[in-house]
Amino acid sequence: MHYVVCIKQVPDVATVRIHPLRGTLIREGVPSVTNPFDLYAIEAALELRDAYGGKITAVTMGPPQAEAVLRDAIAMGVDDAVLLSDPAFAGADTLATSFVLARAIERLEPAAILVFAGKQAIDGDTGQVGPGISRRLGWTQLTCIDRIGRPDGGAIEVERLLDDGREVLEARLPAVITVVKDINEPRLPSLRGLRRAKTAQIPIWNADRLGLSEEEVGLAGSPTQVIKVFTPTAGSSGGEMTEAPAHEAAAIFVKWLEDNRILKES
DSSP states (O other): OEEEEEOOEEEOGGGOEEOTTTOSEEOTTOOEEEOHHHHHHHHHHHHHHHHHOOEEEEEEESSGGGHHHHHHHHHHTOOEEEEEOOGGGTTOOHHHHHHHHHHHHHHSSSOOSEEEEESOOTTTOOOOHHHHHHHHHTOEEEEEEEEEOOOBTTEEEEEEEETTEEEEEEEESSEEEEEOGGGOOOOOOOHHHHHHHHHOOOOEEOTTTTTOOTTTSTTTTOSOOOOOOOOOOOOOOOOOOOOSOHHHHHHHHHHHHHHTTSSOOO
């Protein structure tokens, strides 16, 4: 069995700043890390491989420095990695990104049976790339998964985390799974893994290697574009303050709710 994990290099949000004039993210001097949600996806794939066999390939799209997150994945135990990097990929939105990732997955050998991804990336928070890959491949889409059963007989049973409970599903393979952080606890890299990650040969696939034209990828292939990023200004909520004792404050609040028809009189 061949598992694929799609990961992303993101700026450390704790150190992100916004340029006061341009309104864009200041990336210079900002450390980059593996998208935290993707670590759970890596661990999910590792646990399946360790239990039932197979191999794992990590894939990321980004500039040459994105190779670092692939080496981190290898240090955790991933078998192989592929970097999708080309100046033509720059400026890609989620649609163009999922297109490139899906095309790469189609060209991996042996054919993949499961693709894993974190439920979202902390820099964009759209949660769209995983479902986009599923749509491009025409595979089953399983999102917000926090338990994965054994792939068996062309199907897999998963448990999906919902706002108001859980949902148990049996789905056909191949499939794309996005996971939530409740699914596991990502392992730390081993000494052996760190050594292997340091010397691993990671191939770089560009647009030509994937059979894609510049009009299909990057900014040119993106129907959405970010025009401006800014920090919202703080403003007054328009609320009212009272220094009345707790029981009086509660009565005042209930009357306000009733006056505004938020709470009906009993």
